[in-house]
Amino acid sequence: MLSSKSCEAFLAVAETGSFDEAAKVLCLTASAVTLRVQALEKDLGQVLLLRERPCRVTQTGQQLLEHLQHQRLSEHHLIQSLQGQSQAHYFQQFNIATNADSLSTWLLHVLQHVLITEKVAIKFLIDDQTQTHQLLETGRVNACISTEKRAMKGCEAHLIGQMHYRMVATPEFAHQWFKDGIDREKLRQIPAIIFNDRDLLHHQVILKLFGLNQQSYPHYFVPSSSAFADAIHLGLGFGLLPDDQIGTHIDTGKLIEVMPKASTAMQLYWHHWKQQAPALEKITQVLLTQAAQHLDGVKS
Known part of the structure; x- marks a missing residue:
C-alpha cells in the first residue's frame, strides 16, 4: 500500500508546481513535503517529479497523478452519494469542465433552477472544447x-x-x-x-x-x-x-x-x-x- 501522507504530498506538489506552495496547502514545512515525496519515490523505485520551476511530473508521475486525482474524485462522489440530502443545509460540490463560450452564453441559464433547488455548487474548469474530456479522463472533473x-x-x-x-x-x-x-x-x-x-x-x-x-x-x-x-x-x-x-x-x-x-x-x-x-x-x-x-x- 502506498503511504497516504506521501501521496498527499506528491499530489500537492504536482498540482501547485512547487514544494513551497504544496507546503502551504498541507500546513507543513517544505522540507517535510520533500521527505514525503522522496519516500514515495523510493518505495516505487521511480522518479516522480522533475525538480524544476515549476516542478513537472515524469511519465510515471503522470500515471500516479491521474490515479490519485481519480481516486480523490471517486471518494468525493461516494460521500456525496451516501450523504444525499440528509443534511439539506449543505451544498453539494461538483467539478465540471466546459468551453468558455458555453459558460458565457447558455450553460448557467440552463442549470440555474436545478443548482438552486438541489443546493449544488459547481467548480467550473475552462478549457478548449476539444480538450475538456481529458479533464474527465484524468479524474479532475465529474462531468464535461x-x-x-x-x-x-x-x-x-x-x-x-x-x-x-x-x-x-x-x-x-x-x-x-x-x-x-x-x-x-x-x-x-x-x-x-x-x-x-x-x-x-x-x-x-x-x-x-x-x-x-x-x-x-x-x-x-x-x-x-x-x-x-x-x-x-x-x-x-x-x-x-x-x-x-x-x-x-x-x-x-x-x-x-x-x-x-x-x-x-x-x-x-x-x-x-x-x-x-x-x-x-x-x-x-x-x-x-x-x-x-x-x-x-x-x-x-
Missing part, C-alpha cells in the same frame, strides 16, 4: 461538455446540441482589410482574434480554407469570452463568434460576416461517469432536455 463524440470507458456521452459560429468583423475593419476580397496572401497581413493557444477552431478553419497555419498571420490571444467579443467590436481584428454573442449585430450593421465559408457548426456532448450522484443525475437530465432549446438543437 466536449466536442468528443465517443464516451470513455466507464462513462456515457450524450449529444446535447450545437453552437454555430460565424467569422465576423466591424464594417470599418472589413472596409480596411477585406474591401477587395480575401485571399491567402492578404490574410498574412490581417490580425485575427483567437481565444488562446489551445483554441483550434479558428486555426482549423483558416488552414482548411487558405492553407495557412497560425504562425502565418498576426493574431491576438484574448482568453475571455466577453473580452474576445469586445476585441472584435473594437476593430482590433476578425474572429469566430457564436450566434448567441452576435445576436442582432449583423442585422443592425454593427458586425459583418466576412467569410461565409468559415461558418461552423460545433456539436457538443455531455460526458459523465456511468455512476453518478443523484444531484448530478438531475443536472444530466436537465441538460439532455433543455440544452437544445438554447443551442441550435440536436441533430441526428
Whole structure:
C-alpha cells in the first residue's frame, strides 16, 4: 500500500508546481513535503517529479497523478452519494469542465433552477472544447461538455446540441482589410482574434480554407469570452463568434460576416461517469432536455 501522507504530498506538489506552495496547502514545512515525496519515490523505485520551476511530473508521475486525482474524485462522489440530502443545509460540490463560450452564453441559464433547488455548487474548469474530456479522463472533473463524440470507458456521452459560429468583423475593419476580397496572401497581413493557444477552431478553419497555419498571420490571444467579443467590436481584428454573442449585430450593421465559408457548426456532448450522484443525475437530465432549446438543437 502506498503511504497516504506521501501521496498527499506528491499530489500537492504536482498540482501547485512547487514544494513551497504544496507546503502551504498541507500546513507543513517544505522540507517535510520533500521527505514525503522522496519516500514515495523510493518505495516505487521511480522518479516522480522533475525538480524544476515549476516542478513537472515524469511519465510515471503522470500515471500516479491521474490515479490519485481519480481516486480523490471517486471518494468525493461516494460521500456525496451516501450523504444525499440528509443534511439539506449543505451544498453539494461538483467539478465540471466546459468551453468558455458555453459558460458565457447558455450553460448557467440552463442549470440555474436545478443548482438552486438541489443546493449544488459547481467548480467550473475552462478549457478548449476539444480538450475538456481529458479533464474527465484524468479524474479532475465529474462531468464535461466536449466536442468528443465517443464516451470513455466507464462513462456515457450524450449529444446535447450545437453552437454555430460565424467569422465576423466591424464594417470599418472589413472596409480596411477585406474591401477587395480575401485571399491567402492578404490574410498574412490581417490580425485575427483567437481565444488562446489551445483554441483550434479558428486555426482549423483558416488552414482548411487558405492553407495557412497560425504562425502565418498576426493574431491576438484574448482568453475571455466577453473580452474576445469586445476585441472584435473594437476593430482590433476578425474572429469566430457564436450566434448567441452576435445576436442582432449583423442585422443592425454593427458586425459583418466576412467569410461565409468559415461558418461552423460545433456539436457538443455531455460526458459523465456511468455512476453518478443523484444531484448530478438531475443536472444530466436537465441538460439532455433543455440544452437544445438554447443551442441550435440536436441533430441526428
